[in-house]
Amino acid sequence: MPPEEFRRYGHQVVDWIADYLAHPERYPVLPDVQPGALLDALPRAAPEQGEPMEAILDDFRRLIVPSITHWNHPGFLAYFATTATPPGILAEMLAAALNVNGMLWKSSPAATELEQVTLGWLRDWLGLPVDNFGIIFDTASISTMHAIAAAREAADPEVRLRGGSRNLVLYTSEQAHSSVEKGAVAIGIGQRNVRKIAADEVFRMRPDMLAEAVERDLASGLRPFCVAPTVGTTSTTSVDPLPAIGEIARRHRLWMHVDAAYAGMAAVAPEFRSLMDGAGQADSLVVNPHKWMGTPVDLSVLYTRRPDILRRAFSLVPEYLRTAQDDRVVNFMDYGVPLGRRFRSLKLWFVMRSLGRQGLAARVREHIAIAQQFADWVRGDPRFELCAPVPLSLVCFRKRGSDEENQALLDCLNRGGEVFLSHTVLNGRFVLRLAIGNHATGLRQVERAWELIRASA
Numbered sequence: 029m030p031p032e033e034f035r036r037y038g039h040q041v042v043d044w045i046a047d048y049l050a051h052p053e054r055y056p057v058l059p060d061v062q063p064g065a066l067l068d069a070l071p072r073a074a075p076e077q078g079e080p081m082e083a084i085l086d087d088f089r090r091l092i093v094p095s096i097t098h099w100n101h102p103g104f105l106a107y108f109a110t111t112a113t114p115p116g117i118l119a120e121m122l123a124a125a126l127n128v129n130g131m132l133w134k135s136s137p138a139a140t141e142l143e144q145v146t147l148g149w150l151r152d153w154l155g156l157p158v159d160n161f162g163i164i165f166d167t168a169s170i171s172t173m174h175a176i177a178a179a180r181e182a183a184d185p186e187v188r189l190r191g192g193s194r195n196l197v198l199y200t201s202e203q204a205h206s207s208v209e210k211g212a213v214a215i216g217i218g219q220r221n222v223r224k225i226a227a228d229e230v231f232r233m234r235p236d237m238l239a240e241a242v243e244r245d246l247a248s249g250l251r252p253f254c255v256a257p258t259v260g261t262t263s264t265t266s267v268d269p270l271p272a273i274g275e276i277a278r279r280h281r282l283w284m285h286v287d288a289a290y291a292g293m294a295a296v297a298p299e300f301r302s303l304m305d306g307a308g309q310a311d312s313l314v315v316n317p318h319k320w321m322g323t324p325v326d327l328s329v330l331y332t333r334r335p336d337i338l339r340r341a342f343s344l345v346p347e348y349l350r351t352a353q354d355d356r357v358v359n360f361m362d363y364g365v366p367l368g369r370r371f372r373s374l375k376l377w378f379v380m381r382s383l384g385r386q387g388l389a390a391r392v393r394e395h396i397a398i399a400q401q402f403a404d405w406v407r408g409d410p411r412f413e414l415c416a417p418v419p420l421s422l423v424c425f426r427k428r429g430s431d432e433e434n435q436a437l438l439d440c441l442n443r444g445g446e447v448f449l450s451h452t453v454l455n456g457r458f459v460l461r462l463a464i465g466n467h468a469t470g471l472r473q474v475e476r477a478w479e480l481i482r483a484s485a
């Protein structure tokens with residue numbers, strides 16, 4: 029593509045993005061499509077000859093966009109909403125253009141050093157101790173897998189050589205995200221060696237049950253090595269009692285990995301910092317700027333106070349990747365499985381600079397306030413009930429009645445195209461989740477959602 033043509037289509041694409049971001053609500057939040065529709069609409073074979081950009085962009089608008097779930101839509105209230113803010117989008121364009129591979133310091137000094145700078149800033153915003161080393165991965169799932177691998181390295185360094193992690197046992201709560209168990213599966217800990225500790229009546233891991241489980245495993249000759257509590261669980265945003273869990277971890281020399289993928293970001297607002305009490309003691313912690321922080325997917329950060337162990341778990345340097353600077357620089361490829369690394373810190377830098385800590389704190393604060401308001405509405409309507417405390421910006425609620433009625437209510441709401449909510453199961457009952465995390469979502473949209481919920485009920 030000649031430069032002039034790139035310029036022309038580049039402007040067209042930026043114009044499309046600007047219009048889209050101005051009015052994502054012009055689209056239904058969930059597309060009205062059946063599974064396989066796009067598969068059928070696209071050719072079975074790739075083109076033999078190159079096609080004109082006009083045709084490609086045309087098909088993007090005509091075929092792709094109608095099959096999109098609009099995460100940018102202010103009525104997107106499902107899962108944990110994520111927001112691609114314009115500064116983050118601009119940085120993604122630049123990162124794509126530079127196309128550096130940040131595997132080594134030498135393969136692009138800026139990619140390495142900007143990652144160090146931004147993750148130092150973020151560590152301070154979250155109130156984490158300065159001895160935390162940060163590294164960017166694509167997702168929290170991968171960050172957590174690396175944390176579990178580091179925990180294994182600390183407990184049994186022979187595994188790296190020998191393979192087979194013999195009798196190591198990992199603890200997490202029954203409310204933990206599936207990524208903890210998946211990480212254990214991926215590195216060969218085995219599902220049988222993952223203990224899902226019971227939660228209390230407000231969905232927090234019970235330290236007494238954790239202590240009991242560890243004692244029981246020790247008594248039967250197993251080797252407890254890691255505990256993974258959560259700050260902001262996926263179903264209800266409950267916060268596990270980190271100080272008490274940390275105490276047990278220290279007593280039994282367990283690696284403590286904190287999953288704060290969504291809720292960690294709330295700590296940018298000083299009044300919510302206490303959610304992270306005890307996190308400073310953790311061996312590692314994951315937080316996702318791509319969730320609540322306006323950074324386009326994907327960007328997850330793993331912090332660890334024991335980077336030497338993480339490095340020991342993964343460093344393997346073939347001759348062709350040795351450089352003269354190796355003893356003076358960080359080569360991020362040494363701290364994990366991926367060799368190639370996108371220049372992800374660029375978008376984090378753009379977002380952090382353009383919003384500032386106060387700008388982000390204001391979003392978090394507003395989202396939490398709106399969720400409290402919504403929870404009050406639910407409490408005030410006898411047809412509905414709240415199903416969990418609301419410490420952050422997620423409300424779990426249901427219509428008093430059967431699971432079938434609640435499923436039907438959710439389907440009816442989501443079919444309308446104005447809002448998208450998701451669900452979970454708590455105490456065996458089907459529960460609706462309304463999660464506020466999109467930067468475009470304000471009180472007005474949530475008021476409208478409540479109107480639709482009552483009408484649908």
Ligand SMILES: *Cc1c(COP(=O)(O)O)cnc(C)c1O
Pocket residue numbers: 108166167168169170205207258260261262287288289290316328
């Ligand atoms: C979203 C989330 C995850 C998974 O995040 P990915 O980046 O999609 O892997 C893990 N844990 C918690 C608590 C989450 O909220």
